Structure formats: structure tokens, C-alpha cells
Amino acid sequence: MDEIFKQALLYDFYGELLTEHQKEIYEQFVLEDLSLSEIALSAGISRQGVHDMVRRCQRILEGYEEKLQLVEKFVSIKEKVHEIDRILETYGNKKTDTKKMIADIRRIADKIIEEL
Amino acid sequence: MDEIFKQALLYDFYGELLTEHQKEIYEQFVLEDLSLSEIALSAGISRQGVHDMVRRCQRILEGYEEKLQLVEKFVSIKEKVHEIDRILETYGNKKTDTKKMIADIRRIADKIIEEL
Numbered sequence: 001m002d003e004i005f006k007q008a009l010l011y012d013f014y015g016e017l018l019t020e021h022q023k024e025i026y027e028q029f030v031l032e033d034l035s036l037s038e039i040a041l042s043a044g045i046s047r048q049g050v051h052d053m054v055r056r057c058q059r060i061l062e063g064y065e066e067k068l069q070l071v072e073k074f075v076s077i078k079e080k081v082h083e084i085d086r087i088l089e090t091y092g093n094k095k096t097d098t099k100k101m102i103a104d105i106r107r108i109a110d111k112i113i114e115e116l
Numbered sequence: 117m118d119e120i121f122k123q124a125l126l127y128d129f130y131g132e133l134l135t136e137h138q139k140e141i142y143e144q145f146v147l148e149d150l151s152l153s154e155i156a157l158s159a160g161i162s163r164q165g166v167h168d169m170v171r172r173c174q175r176i177l178e179g180y181e182e183k184l185q186l187v188e189k190f191v192s193i194k195e196k197v198h199e200i201d202r203i204l205e206t207y208g209n210k211k212t213d214t215k216k217m218i219a220d221i222r223r224i225a226d227k228i229i230e231e232l
Contacts, residue, residue: 012205013184014188016184017180017183017184064133067132067133068129068130068132068133070129070186071147077193077228077232078229078232081225081229081232082229084200084221084225085225085226085229086224088218088221088222088225090162091218092218098214102204102207102208102222105200105204105221106201106204109197109200109204110201111200112193112197113194113197113198113201116191116193116194116197
């Protein structure tokens with residue numbers, strides 16, 4: 001997974017567990033893609049200070065994922081739902097066997113339920 | 117939702133954020149369904165001590181859910197996947213319109229993707 005996308009995903013899941021100040025700085029870095037210098041300027045702290053805070057936020061978010069693994073779970077479910085979508089699309093285009101299509105989707109749906 | 121089921125679900129999601137000691141006590145209460153007195157006896161602390169710790173664990177877990185709302189998200193996705201299952205079952209039994217069945221499932225799958 002692309003590193004910035006992964007950081008954004010972690011922030012999307014666990015960001016609310018950061019302090020307001022951490023969120024403010026980290027959002028500028030990960031979501032708004034500003035440079036450390038730009039953030040330092042607008043926050044009125046040193047570039048090194050921003051760098052340290054960004055690293056700290058990353059470690060905090062990664063720590064939550066290490067313990068909870070909810071992002072991993074969600075990504076896996078998302079892939080399976082996309083798989084259902086693909087099966088339906090293929091069926092719509094090629095008129096494959098209906099029974100097989102239903103069995104395939106049920107198999108995936110059951111896997112999702114197991115993970116939830 | 118049944119209160120004990122809700123507590124178990126919260127524990128399932130966020131339990132790893134409790135300390136080992138908290139987990140030990142709380143699991144006995146929520147998962148093994150032991151009484152406060154039974155837990156007090158085996159842990160060698162007072163009944164009141166167990167009571168306070170259980171309440172504290174509940175508040176911690178509920179605090180995480182208030183901030184992250186991931187249990188809510190998962191429950192909602194689970195319901196939708198069950199809905200897909202029901203649609204497939206109904207189709208298998210009654211041979212309803214295939215196009216409609218596919219459209220219904222895609223609509224639900226799209227909703228799940230939006231939530232993830």
C-alpha cells in the first residue's frame with residue numbers, strides 16, 4: 001500500500017484519538033500535503049518541531065493499528081465487496097451460470113460475516 | 117442491542133487497548149459471565165474493587181466507541197451483508213427477476229463501499 005495512503009487511512013480510523021493540536025498539524029501533513037516548512041510557518045513552531053510531531057502521530061496511529069487491526073479488517077472487507085461487484089458485472093456482461101454466480105457471492109458474503 | 121452483547125462487542129473491538137490486568141478482570145465479567153463476588157475471590161481483591169474496575173473498563177471502551185464509532189460501522193456493514201444473503205436466498209427459492217436481484221445487490225454493495 002502507498003505510504004501516504006496508508007497514513008491517511010490510519011488517520012481516518014484512529015485520528016480522533018489524537019489531541020486537537022496533533023490533529024491540526026497532522027492533517028496539514030497527510031491530508032493537505034503541505035511541507036514541514038509550510039506547516040512550521042503557519043503553526044509558529046520550528047520545522048524540527050513539526051517533524052517530531054508528525055513522527056509521533058504516525059507512531060501513535062500505527063500503535064493503535066498494531067493492537068486493533070481494524071484498518072486491515074476493513075481493507076479486507078472492502079476487497080471482498082468489490083469482488084461481489086465484479087462478479088455481478090461479469091454476470092451482467094457474459095450471462096454466466098446464475099447458480100454459480102449466486103454460490104460465488106454467497107461464499108464471499110459468508111467470508112465477510114466471519115470477519116465481522 | 118442487548119447490554120451484555122454490546123459490552124462484549126466493544127471489548128472485541130477495543131479490548132486490546134485495556135491493560136492486561138483490566139482485560140483479565142473484564143473478560144471474566146463480560147465473556148465468562150462470572151459474578152463480581154466470584155471474580156473478587158479469584159483475583160484476591162474486594163467485590164467493590166472488581167465493581168469499580170468493571171465500570172472503569174466499560175467507560176474506557178465506550179469512550180473509544182464515542183470517538184471512533186467503528187463498532188457502529190461494522191454492525192451496519194454486517195446487516196447489509198446479511199441483506200445480500202437474504203436477497204440471494206429469496207431469489208434461490210422464488211426465482212424472482214434476475215436483473216432486479218443483481219440491481220438490489222449492487223445497490224447494497226455500493227452502500228457498503230461508501231461506508232468503508
